[in-house]
Amino acid sequence: MTLECIACGMPMETAEDHASGDLAKAYCRFCMRPDGSMQSYDEKLAGYAGWLVNTQGLDTAVARDQARTILAQFPAWRSADG
Amino acid sequence: MAMPHVTMTRTQQRADTRQKVLDAARRVFETRGFAGGRTQDVAEAAGVSHGSVFVHFRTREALIAAVVDSAILDAEAVTRRLLKTAGAIEDVLQGHLQGLAQHEDIYARIVAERSSLPKAVQARITEINSALSTHILDALEDSGLKTGLKVAPYFAFNTWLALIQYYLLNGDLFAPAGSVLASRGDEIIANYLSMIRRTEP
Numbered sequence: 001m002t003l004e005c006i007a008c009g010m011p012m013e014t015a016e017d018h019a020s021g022d023l024a025k026a027y028c029r030f031c032m033r034p035d036g037s038m039q040s041y042d043e044k045l046a047g048y049a050g051w052l053v054n055t056q057g058l059d060t061a062v063a064r065d066q067a068r069t070i071l072a073q074f075p076a077w078r079s080a081d082g
Numbered sequence: 083m084a085m086p087h088v089t090m091t092r093t094q095q096r097a098d099t100r101q102k103v104l105d106a107a108r109r110v111f112e113t114r115g116f117a118g119g120r121t122q123d124v125a126e127a128a129g130v131s132h133g134s135v136f137v138h139f140r141t142r143e144a145l146i147a148a149v150v151d152s153a154i155l156d157a158e159a160v161t162r163r164l165l166k167t168a169g170a171i172e173d174v175l176q177g178h179l180q181g182l183a184q185h186e187d188i189y190a191r192i193v194a195e196r197s198s199l200p201k202a203v204q205a206r207i208t209e210i211n212s213a214l215s216t217h218i219l220d221a222l223e224d225s226g227l228k229t230g231l232k233v234a235p236y237f238a239f240n241t242w243l244a245l246i247q248y249y250l251l252n253g254d255l256f257a258p259a260g261s262v263l264a265s266r267g268d269e270i271i272a273n274y275l276s277m278i279r280r281t282e283p
Contacts, residue, residue, distance in 0.1 A: 052208060055215035057236040069205035 007031035007038060007076040041077055100138040103128045107139075108149050112187045116146055116195045143200040150203050153188045154210045157181030161217045165224075172271060174221035175242070178214065179267045182246070186261055190250045215239035227278055238278060245270050 002011045005028035012018050012028055019025040019032035027038045030047075039047065045067055052063040071077045106128035110119040121142050125132040139145035160181035164174050182189055192199070196207060219235050222228040231238055246263070249270060253262035263270075 051216075052212050053236075055212040055219070055236055055239065056208070057234065057240060058208070066205040066208045069202055070209050073202070073206075 004075070005031055007044065008074045041071070044077070045071055096138075099128075099130065099134065103130060103135055103138050103145075104148055104152065107145050108152065108188055111146070111149055111191060115191055116199060121145065143202070146200060147203050147206065149188065150192055150199070150206065153185040153192060154207065156185065158210050158213050158217075161214055165217045165221050169221060169224045171218075171221045171225040171227060171275065174218060175271045175274070176267070178218070178242075179246070179263045179271070182250075183261065183263055186250060186253070186263060190253065193247045193251060211243065214243075218242065222278070231278065241277070242274055245274060 002013050003026070004011055005026070007027045008031050010017070010028045010030065015021050015023050017028055019027050019029055019038070020036045021029075022036075025032070025036075031039050031044060033039055033043070045064070048067040048071060049060070049064040052058050052067060053060055058066070103124060107119070107124045110123045110127050113119075114123065121135050122132055124145070125135050128135070135145065139148060157178050158181070160177040161174055164177035168174070168177075192207065196204060199207075215236065218239055219228060222231070222235075222238065228235065233241075249256055249262050249266055256262050257265045
């Protein structure tokens with residue numbers, strides 16, 4: 001059975017999808033800090049907005065706004081949408 | 083002993099009706115657009131009561147979100163799978179087009195009306211496009227083409243997406259009788275790769 005990241009909901013199909021490649025970690029490699037712990041909301045928001053900018057060249061304010069909307073749908077942050 | 087069977091049947095019926103409403107919504111939005119398609123039209127097309135639509139989709143926005151997801155998620159899934167199994171950029175681009183093949187009409191509507199769709203749906207489209215971009219840029223890297231790019235990586239993706247969307251939005255000019263991606267897809271891929279591979283002496 002494919003697990004989903006508890007922070008962003010991404011399907012984790014293989015061990016390398018998990019943080020640090022560790023199957024015991026319930027969050028994915030995109031939701032971890034360099035030290036292997038799980039990112040905070042603000043870190044995730046900044047990272048996500050940066051991903052939208054890097055992959056599509058979006059305006060930074062638009063990217064941040066859309067990232068906030070996207071994160072509000074994620075399992076860990078469903079109540080965080082201000 | 084009969085109870086589990088009855089429960090299963092009801093669950094199945096509920097899923098079937100939900101799918102019927104979703105399919106009908108897609109047809110309505112394809113022909114009338116997201117702005118013009120009413121939930122009453124969806125109910126009539128599905129052969130259910132107006133209230134039944136809202137049993138399965140709490141709001142009109144939820145119905146639009148489900149239709150958009152049904153149209154855009156296949157392309158992301160096929161592209162992601164091919165990146166892992168094949169890896170060659172040609173295969174991944176082909177996979178993107180394959181994933182769109184069953185959704186051309188509704189996808190063209192999504193592209194045309196994106197900026198007036200509900201905010202959460204717009205963000206969802208942005209999210210999936212970034213996932214597609216990530217897969218395609220990974221494939222470019224695997225194929226040894228990313229470091230030779232003369233443009234920013236995001237621009238290489240945007241150019242690819244722009245080509246697809248241009249041909250879909252103007253399908254009547256390129257494939258008046260059928261699928262524009264089926265008839266022109268290979269040409270789009272070959273020419274896109276020629277542009278990407280172009281290097282200055």
